[in-house]
Amino acid sequence: KGWRSVYIPQVLACGLAPEDFLSYYNQQFRWARGSLEVVFRYNPLFSKGLSWGQKIQYLASASYYLSGAVVLSNALLPLIFFYTGLTPLDISTMSLAAIFLPYIFLTVVVLRLTSNSAYTFKALSFSMSSFPIHIRAIWAVALRKKTAFAVTAKKKVQGNFLSLIIPHLVYIALATIGIVIAISRQGLDAEVLTNSAWAAFNISIFIPFINAALPRATTSPDSKVISVLPAKNADTPVLVSGQQALEVKNGQNSRTN
Numbered sequence: 001k002g003w004r005s006v007y008i009p010q011v012l013a014c015g016l017a018p019e020d021f022l023s024y025y026n027q028q029f030r031w032a033r034g035s036l037e038v039v040f041r042y043n044p045l046f047s048k049g050l051s052w053g054q055k056i057q058y059l060a061s062a063s064y065y066l067s068g069a070v071v072l073s074n075a076l077l078p079l080i081f082f083y084t085g086l087t088p089l090d091i092s093t094m095s096l097a098a099i100f101l102p103y104i105f106l107t108v109v110v111l112r113l114t115s116n117s118a119y120t121f122k123a124l125s126f127s128m129s130s131f132p133i134h135i136r137a138i139w140a141v142a143l144r145k146k147t148a149f150a151v152t153a154k155k156k157v158q159g160n161f162l163s164l165i166i167p168h169l170v171y172i173a174l175a176t177i178g179i180v181i182a183i184s185r186q187g188l189d190a191e192v193l194t195n196s197a198w199a200a201f202n203i204s205i206f207i208p209f210i211n212a213a214l215p216r217a218t219t220s221p222d223s224k225v226i227s228v229l230p231a232k233n234a235d236t237p238v239l240v241s242g243q244q245a246l247e248v249k250n251g252q253n254s255r256t257n
Helices: 021-042 052-084 093-114 121-129 131-143 162-186 190-213 242-249
Strands: 226-230 237-241
Touching (some): 021 131, 021 162, 021 190, 052 131, 052 162, 052 190, 093 190, 121 190, 131 162
């Protein structure tokens, strides 16, 4: 007979947003695999008890995680040109720009409108740069590989996550070397400039994602403690660090910081 959904206007559970790169990576993989398994294993398109609107919604939500293959293909095209001289399209640079630029512009406009102008470049970066996670999920679902269920960490995890961005670092290295090869082969002609700009755009998309994975220097607990102490001969309190608070308390610092 199936189930009927009922909307309850109360907050019954709160989801945790990832506070570090590893938690984000695991969460995205978990979501991608779960959504893709619904499509490939249960196929809501032929499931009974669902309306066509519900079937389309299931397919649309899962199709987002297929975009990883599209992003990878898009990133590889300029590299193919750099190293082989082959162009994916037999079209002039101006004609390509006349097609590509309006597409990019309209895509950004739609994203801004549908997100109430809250969609940022960093959000775009994380969305596109997650392609290795999505491809890994596609591979796991296709081969029906068993993976452990990783819950979102309750506290921020410190560590070095460079191993998770190896594909992006390799791409930057290959693109940089490829540009030099293409310039030495053809000079700064239209094809080289177009594909170089294409690769540079992809790299700029990856930069915020890479930056999030870089190891962060940890600070001592004292440097994070904030104490409110009354200022001498003043009516307003001042904020000082934990170490300064200890010095004031012990009478070693008689002046206001």
